[in-house]
Amino acid sequence: MTYTITEISKMFGLPASTIRYYEKIGLLENVEHVNSYRRVYNETHVDRLNAIECFKKALLPLDEILLFFTYEKNIEANSDKILEMMKKQKIKTEESMEALQAGFAHLKKKIYYYTLVSEAVKNNTPIPQWSDGINEDSFL
Amino acid sequence: MTYTITEISKMFGLPASTIRYYEKIGLLENVEHVNSYRRVYNETHVDRLNAIECFKKALLPLDEILLFFTYEKNIEANSDKILEMMKKQKIKTEESMEALQAGFAHLKKKIYYYTLVSEAVKNNTPIPQWSDGINEDSFL
DNA sequence: CTACAACTTGAAGTTAACTTTAAGTCAAGC
DNA sequence: GCTTGACTTAAAGTTAACTTCAAGTTGTAG
Numbered sequence: 001m002t003y004t005i006t007e008i009s010k011m012f013g014l015p016a017s018t019i020r021y022y023e024k025i026g027l028l029e030n031v032e033h034v035n036s037y038r039r040v041y042n043e044t045h046v047d048r049l050n051a052i053e054c055f056k057k058a059l060l061p062l063d064e065i066l067l068f069f070t071y072e073k074n075i076e077a078n079s080d081k082i083l084e085m086m087k088k089q090k091i092k093t094e095e096s097m098e099a100l101q102a103g104f105a106h107l108k109k110k111i112y113y114y115t116l117v118s119e120a121v122k123n124n125t126p127i128p129q130w131s132d133g134i135n136e137d138s139f140l
Numbered sequence: 141m142t143y144t145i146t147e148i149s150k151m152f153g154l155p156a157s158t159i160r161y162y163e164k165i166g167l168l169e170n171v172e173h174v175n176s177y178r179r180v181y182n183e184t185h186v187d188r189l190n191a192i193e194c195f196k197k198a199l200l201p202l203d204e205i206l207l208f209f210t211y212e213k214n215i216e217a218n219s220d221k222i223l224e225m226m227k228k229q230k231i232k233t234e235e236s237m238e239a240l241q242a243g244f245a246h247l248k249k250k251i252y253y254y255t256l257v258s259e260a261v262k263n264n265t266p267i268p269q270w271s272d273g274i275n276e277d278s279f280l
Numbered sequence: 281c282t283a284c285a286a287c288t289t290g291a292a293g294t295t296a297a298c299t300t301t302a303a304g305t306c307a308a309g310c
Numbered sequence: 311g312c313t314t315g316a317c318t319t320a321a322a323g324t325t326a327a328c329t330t331c332a333a334g335t336t337g338t339a340g
Contacts, residue, residue: 005287016287017329025327037336038287058243062327076267079257086250093244100240103198104233110226117219127216145317156317157299165297177305178317202297281340288335294328305318310311 003041012049019049026066027052058093143181152189159189166206167192198233 009016022028023039028048032040048069055065068085071078116128149156162168163179168188172180188209195205208225211218256268 015329018327020288021328033288035336054243054246056243057239058247059240060243075257076261079254079261083251083254083258086247086254090244090247090251093240093247097237097240097244099197100199100233100237103194103196103200104230104237106194107198107226107230107233111223111230114219114223114226117215118223121216121219155299158297160318161298173318175306284337284339286336286338289333291331293330295326298324300323301321303319306316308314310313 001043003046005039005041008041008045008049011046012053014049022049022052022062025062027062027069058089059096060089064089141183143186145179145181148181148185148189151186152193154189162189162192162202165202167202167209198229199236200229204229 003011005016005019008014008019012019019028020039023031028045031045034040051069052065055068056062060068064085068082071082071085075082113128113130119125120127143151145156145159148154148159152159159168160179163171168181168185171185174180191209192205195208196202200208204225208222211222211225215222253268253270259265260267
C-alpha cells in the first residue's frame with residue numbers, strides 16, 4: 001500500500017508542507033519520488049509518523065526525535081542512550097503535567113469567580129470580591 | 141515594601157531581562173524609575189507577576205494575559221469576555237493534558253522496552269522484539 | 281494542444297517569548 | 311577623582327517548528 005502526500009496529510013491532520021519539512025530535516029527517510037517527482041509513502045512512513053506524533057505529545061523536540069531514530073538504527077549499541085533520553089523526557093513531561101494542573105486549577109478558580117461576577121452584573125447585585133468565598137474548596 | 145529588579149528576578153526565577161520585557165509589552169504597569177533610572181517594584185507588581193505565572197502555566201499566551209488584565213480594569217463590563225476566555229483556555233489545557241498523558245504513556249512503554257533491551261545486551265541474551273510482551277498491561 | 285489541478289523546489293518569512301549586545305548612567309567605595 | 315558593579319536603553323538576534331512564496335513540473339481532461 002502506498003500513499004500520496006495528500007493522503008498522508010489527511011491521515012495525520014498535518015499540512016503537506018509539514019510532511020515535506022519532516023523529510024527535509026531527516027525525520028522521514030527513503031521517500032521515493034515517482035518519476036523523480038511526486039512523493040510516494042508506504043507503511044514504514046506511516047509508522048514513523050505515528051512514532052513522531054507520540055514523541056511530540058511527550059514534548060520531545062524534533063531534533064531529539066531525530067536522534068532517537070538514529071540511535072534506534074543500532075539498538076544494541078544505543079539502548080542505554082535511548083533509555084537515558086526517555087527517562088529525562090519522562091521527568092520533563094511530569095513537570096509539565098504538574099504545571100498544567102496548577103494552571104488548570106487557576107482557570108477553574110477564575111471561572112468560578114467570574115461566573116459569580118457575571119451573575120451579579122445581570123442581577124444588579126454587588127460585585128463579589130475575589131476574597132469572598134473563593135477558597136480551595138469553593139469551586140472544586 | 142519595595143523591591144529591586146534583582147530581588148524580583150530571584151523571587152520568580154525569571155531573568156531581569158524578562159521582567160523588563162514584561163514591562164515593555166504592558167504586562168507590568170506603573171513601574172517607578174527612581175531618579176528616572178532604576179526600577180522599583182511593589183506588592184502590586186509581585187501580585188501581577190504571580191498572576192502572570194499562573195496563566196503561563198495554563199498555557200495562556202502573553203497577549204491574552206495582557207488582554208485579561210485590560211478586561212479586569214472594567215470588570216463589570218467585561219466579566220463575560222473574561223469568562224469566555226477562561227473557558228476556552230480551560231478546554232485547551234484539557235486537550236494539552238490528554239496529549240501529555242498519551243505522550244507520557246508512550247515514554248513509559250519505551251522505558252520498559254529499552255530496559256529489557258539493555259538487560260539483554262548486558263546478559264548477552266537475544267534482544268527482545270517490541271512486540272514481545274509489550275502490551276497495554278505489561279508496563280503499568 | 282491547452283488548461284488545470286496537484287504536486288514540486290529552495291529560499292525566505294513567520295511567530296512567540298525571550299535574550300543579547302553595545303553603549304550609557306549612577307552611587308558607592310577607595 | 312576613579313573604578314566598579316548594578317543597573318539602564320533601544321535595537322538586533324535567537325530558537326523551534328513550521329509556513330509561505332515564486333517559479334517550475336506532471337498527468338489528465340476537454
